[in-house]
Amino acid sequence: MTRRSLRGYFLLQNQDGSEKKFFEFDAFISYAEEDVDFAHEALKTKVQNKYPTAKLCYHSEHFLPGRSIPESIVNAVNCSRKTVCVLSEHFLVSEWCIYEFKMANLEKIYKRGDQDSLLILMLGSINLERVPVDIMTYLKSRSYIEVPKNVNESDDFWNHIISAIMEE
DSSP states (O other), rough: OOOEEETTEEEEEESOOEEEEEEEEEEEOOOOOOGGGIIIIIIIHHHHHHTTTTEEEOHHHHHHTTSOOOHHHHHHHTTEEEEEEEEOHHHHHHHHHHHHEEEEEIIIIISSOOOOOEEEEEESOOGGGGOOOOHHHHHHHHHOOEEEEEGGHHHHHHHHHHHHHHOO
């Protein structure tokens, strides 16, 4: 696949030259407010240091005032090549985070032919009894990335995650 830019949107092409879809963002980052230090500060800084042109969608920056939250979530998922869910105990108790996961999973299954457009980052230890069945099903059938405790000292982790986010 190759990538061309047109007015801030990305056009993905298959190897045979057929066009896929325009995306405004490389990734929509879904996270609970309590995890903002990792999800917004550390992740955004690391990705944009390695890929200065990377476009990450954050609800705090890109959701339009006055638009309904569900509409904004669906728009963010549709306009992003990938959705990155920062799964934590806080994520699991946020109805909007769960909704973001569900919309990204539906997009992956029904509109994108089950391609790898949903990435899970496991932040901290999680009580598996609290994980909703659809997220647990996803975790059992797909690989995910665990965020190490010493995240700021782990270049391998950051290289791995940045590659997963930016690969087409």
